[in-house]
Amino acid sequence: MNSLPRLFIGIFVVFLFAWGGLVAMPYLQLGGLQPQADEEGNQFPPARDPLAEEGAQVYAANGCMYCHSQQIRPEYAGSDLGREWGVRRTVPRDYVNDRPVFLGTMRTGPDLTNVGLRLQDPLWHHRHLYNPQSMVNWSIMPAFRFLYKVQRVKGKPHPDGFAMVGDPTVPEGHEVVPTKEAKALVAYLISLKRDYALKEAPVTPTEP
Amino acid sequence: MSADPHGHPPQKPDLDYSEPHDIGRLHAAVMREKGEPRDGNEPLSLWMVSFFGAVLLIGGIYLGLYSGGFQPDSYSIYDGSMKAPGGGAAAGQEIVKTELTLVQIGEKAYKSNCAACHQPNGMGVAGAFPPLAGSEWVTKGDRRLAQILLHGIAGPMVVNGITYNGVMQSWNAWDDKRIAGVITYIRQAWGNTAGPVAPEQIAAARAETKSRTTNWTEAELRAIPEDENMPPAPGAAPEAPPTGDPVAAPAAAPAA
Secondary structure (H helix, E strand, O other), X not given: OOOHHHHHHHHHHHXXXXXXXXXXXXXXXXXXXXXXXXXOOOEEOOOOOHHHHHHHHHHHHOOHHHOOOOXXXXXXXXXXXXXXXXXXXXXXXXXXXXXXXXXXXOOOOOOOOOHHHHOOOHHHHHHHHHOHHHHOOOOOOOOOHHHEEEEEOOOOOOOOOEOOOOOOOOOOOEEEEEOHHHHHHHHHHHOOOOOOOEOOEOOOOOOO | OOOOOOOOOOOXXXXXXXXXXXXXXXXXXXXXXXXXXXXXXXXXXXXXXXXXXXXXXXXXXXXXXXXXXHOOOOOOOOOOOOOOOOOOOOOOOOXXXXXXXXXXXHHHHHHHHHHHHHOOOOOOEOOOEOOOOOOHHHHOOHHHHHHHHHHOEEEEEEEOOEEEEEEEOOOOOOOHHHHHHHHHHHHHOOOOOXXXXXXXXXXXHHHHOOOOOOOEOHHHHHOOOOOOOOOOOOOOOOOOOOOOOHHHHHHHOOOX
């Protein structure tokens, strides 16, 4: 039985080959990826402001990734572009500022790669997080009420507060006030815009 | 051991007596034809060589065609071998795009972009987002409406006697056809019966307010007369949508 070492070396080489293709090569090719700058010095993807960066942690903590992906598949691999979830596919450089990267595997909810393009109004996001069904009546998204405080309006309404007409959890004369986490999360969601062109991902004018 | 008196050959006590002694000799022919397995290099059978050869060949051709040249920055798997980046369709695979009417373009764009706030039924959300169905901003003159689409509107706004306070974003990044489509759609959906808008009219409106970078406020838009329509597109609205809707007819009616 002198062929046992040969067998193990063979197994090792097979795994080494896979590791080389799946780990080493991508690392060598993409490990040093940097944001791309245009002539005016703007960085793409743009850096997030600190509040939105904090919101990314709220996004992680509440497991948004379990139901929402952040990746636009190319035209040959799905209908993401046809659904207007993006103007182009996403490429590795889109994620260089993200720690961790929320690619996601499930699409129980819609893809959020470009939610900041579709929905730029913070009020929409706050109402939707407080009670998703108030904005989309067939939504199956759970409510994130614990990110909000419901309080009685005393004198002047709270500058960030909003009313929820007809919501049973908000009694008459009360308003919903977002906590710091809610504001950070909404800032993060609105910052999700991947509509800039990169040299490896051109944005062609959309033809409806 | 002494010989058996009856002439039987000498036997060992633990052996199976039914087995002949010369078993090796009896099986010699079989063992010669089918040897015991052993280590060593054996020739592969021809079918194996050709089968795995074919697998490698087909796999290699596939990789060569659809690997994007093994480049990390290839936009499409078809890059480098079949089509320039950004082209979309694979070679020999013509993507058939059905021509949508203006209203269909608008409906599609509305459902994926506007319905979140204004709702699929155009009724808006009480206390937050104004309705479009039956709204005076939508069903009267189209000049105001086009400007709202082009630059958004922020701050308090009275719609059908109810004040809404929010921000509507600008949709300036959309092309003329799409904006015209959405306006045409919302002016004709949910019982609204206003006339369509042509892409050329949007192009003209866009040029008029090109320098604007901020959202409109209600007061600024109220300065535009409520019933004012945009001037008809030159060439009497060549792209009037074939909706079959009677309201589509007065498309090129002169501005009121």
